[in-house]
Amino acid sequence: MVTTAGDDGLARRRDAPIxxxxxxxxxxxxxxxxxxxxxxxxxxxxxxxxxxQWARALFVGLAxxxxxxxxxxxxxxxxxxxLVVDAREDGEPEPGALxxxxxxxxxxxxxxxxxxxxxGYPESIPPxxxxxxxxxxxxxxxxxxxxxxxxxxxxxxxxxxxxxxVNFLLGAVSVVLVGMIARxxxxxxxxxxxxxxxxxxxxxFVLSFAYAEATMIxxxxxxxxLLLDRRWLLAGLVALATTASRPNGLAIVAAxxxxxFIAIRQRRDWSALLAxxxxxxxxxxxxxxxxxxxxxxxxxxxxxxxxxxxxxxFGLTALTNTVExxxxxxxxxxxxxxxxxxxxxxGMIFCAWKAKxxxxxxxxxxxxxxxxLIPETVTARPxxxxxxxxxxxxxxxxxxxxxxxxxxxxxxxxxxxxxxVLVIGGAGLVALTTLYAVFxxxx
Numbered sequence: 029m030v031t032t033a034g035d036d037g038l039a040r041r042r043d044a045p046i047x048x049x050x051x052x053x054x055x056x057x058x059x060x061x062x063x064x065x066x067x068x069x070x071x072x073x074x075x076x077x078x079x080x081q082w083a084r085a086l087f088v089g090l091a092x093x094x095x096x097x098x099x100x101x102x103x104x105x106x107x108x109x110x111l112v113v114d115a116r117e118d119g120e121p122e123p124g125a126l127x128x129x130x131x132x133x134x135x136x137x138x139x140x141x142x143x144x145x146x147x148g149y150p151e152s153i154p155p156x157x158x159x160x161x162x163x164x165x166x167x168x169x170x171x172x173x174x175x176x177x178x179x180x181x182x183x184x185x186x187x188x189x190x191x192x193x194v195n196f197l198l199g200a201v202s203v204v205l206v207g208m209i210a211r212x213x214x215x216x217x218x219x220x221x222x223x224x225x226x227x228x229x230x231x232x233f234v235l236s237f238a239y240a241e242a243t244m245i246x247x248x249x250x251x252x253x254l255l256l257d258r259r260w261l262l263a264g265l266v267a268l269a270t271t272a273s274r275p276n277g278l279a280i281v282a283a284x285x286x287x288x289f290i291a292i293r294q295r296r297d298w299s300a301l302l303a304x305x306x307x308x309x310x311x312x313x314x315x316x317x318x319x320x321x322x323x324x325x326x327x328x329x330x331x332x333x334x335x336x337x338x339x340x341x342f343g344l345t346a347l348t349n350t351v352e353x354x355x356x357x358x359x360x361x362x363x364x365x366x367x368x369x370x371x372x373x374x375g376m377i378f379c380a381w382k383a384k385x386x387x388x389x390x391x392x393x394x395x396x397x398x399x400x401l402i403p404e405t406v407t408a409r410p411x412x413x414x415x416x417x418x419x420x421x422x423x424x425x426x427x428x429x430x431x432x433x434x435x436x437x438x439x440x441x442x443x444x445x446x447x448x449v450l451v452i453g454g455a456g457l458v459a460l461t462t463l464y465a466v467f468x469x470x471x
Contacts, residue, residue: 081216085207089223093203096227097196099454100236103461104132110466130188132465138191138238140165144173145180145187149321157335164335166318166327171247171273171310172240191238198242199235202417203227205249210421212256213386221424225449230456231414233464234471241415244273248280248392249417255287255388260299263287264306272310276415279395281307283388290387339404346370346407361469365460369408373397376419383425389418406470410460 108128115122134142143165150163157164172194180190206226210219226232234241247270254263267284270277284307288300318327332338349366352359380390396416400408413419428442463469 078216082211082219085211085216085220085223086204088220089203089207089227090200092224092227093200096232096454096457097199097236099228099457100133100233100461101129103233103458104129104465106458106462107132107465130192132461133192133236134188134238135467136237136464136471137168137240140168141173141176141238141240142187142191144168144170145176145191149318151321151323153322153324153327153331157331159335161335164331166322167331167336169240169272169274169277169314170317171269172243175243176238188238192236195235195238195242198246199232202235202242202245202249205246205253206417206420209249209252209256209389209418210424212253213421214383214425218421218424221427222421225424225453226417226420228450228453228457229410229414229420230453230460231410231412233457233460234411234414236461239411240274241411244270244277245415245417247273248277248283248415251280252283252389252392252418255283255303256386258291258297258300260288260302263303267303267307268310270310271308272314274415275311276396276399276412278308278311279392279399282395283392286391287388337405340402341404341407343401343407345404346401349407361463365410365469366408369410369413372410373408373413376413376416376423379426380419380422383422385418385422385425389421392416393418409471410456411471 105125108123108125111128112122112125143162147162147165149170150166153163153166154161176187176191176194179194180187183190183193203223203226207219207223210222247266251263251266251270254260254266263284267280270280281304284303288304291297291300315328319325324330346366349360349363350370353363353367357364380393385393393416396412400412400416427446464471
């Protein structure tokens, strides 16, 4: 299904119904009734067919999500098996497989989020703080740990199980939301491909780890759907929650601003500002809350600078790591991840250009990319690229379906390419999970 630019700068379906002019009056009312009856039947049949296609697309997307979660578990199981072998060789008690897998899925940032779940934010922060001190948890945003704390009241088994369950469910919701946006902008076929690509992309491992990306993506996707429907105030309120979920959640402010600019310029719809005004206040509230709790001004920025060494390189780190990878491909897993992320990013940007991705989604993705490349320490990574989820919609919209290929030979290559992408994605999920589980690379 082909799309064109709508009057608000967003894509609309070219096959959308066009109303007949009001002055058109028929001289044959009976014939008109028959035509209307047949038109209504065709419309109902078309709507029923699309609902059926959408149900199948959801099944495909969620099936891909389940398979991708099994890939993540396979990677965690590799680490679990390694620990069992090490324990046997050392004559120590063998660790339980479930406990070991849970430790993998709550490692790295997950430990800090669980610290917030258990202890809240620090009431004071030591001078010259390092990442080895528990107060460094002040660097992590509150929405996800607050969700986990609430879920822990309802889900038996402890806060670790609650954290992983919340992300598993949010991950499934995010798959559906990506499909809904793709369907709104393009077609059901694009939605099915977008959900599959999104679920199987190696960076999607974060949907199974105790990380905040799933929360941020769900909130961002809901906000984008509200922007597409021009429900400005609700979009602004959801954007407020988004900017309190992760630092790169600030990208949603750009999406709201661009959508409002288009609405004001083309329709003089000044109510669109209701989407923009509340958007950054989640970030502002978090800064105030951490400062007030810790009893100092600029607490978050100090922790970021001292504990996490978050300086700025404006892409130089990503470039340096990539050059080092080219010179020594097997020298550093982190350098390899940076180089692979940049290559994937280039391809996704190309697809966004070819598919004419809607301007608010482009703005969101652009800010995500800039925030990914700016840091001096951890730069381009699959999980950061993953949060630019509108790019998966662009790839799905660009990717030709077999029926669109024009000839059997081309269709075979397109299908083979699609299958190869899925295989690489699944292998990448297992590999990334294993790398992070053995602390061989920085996530």
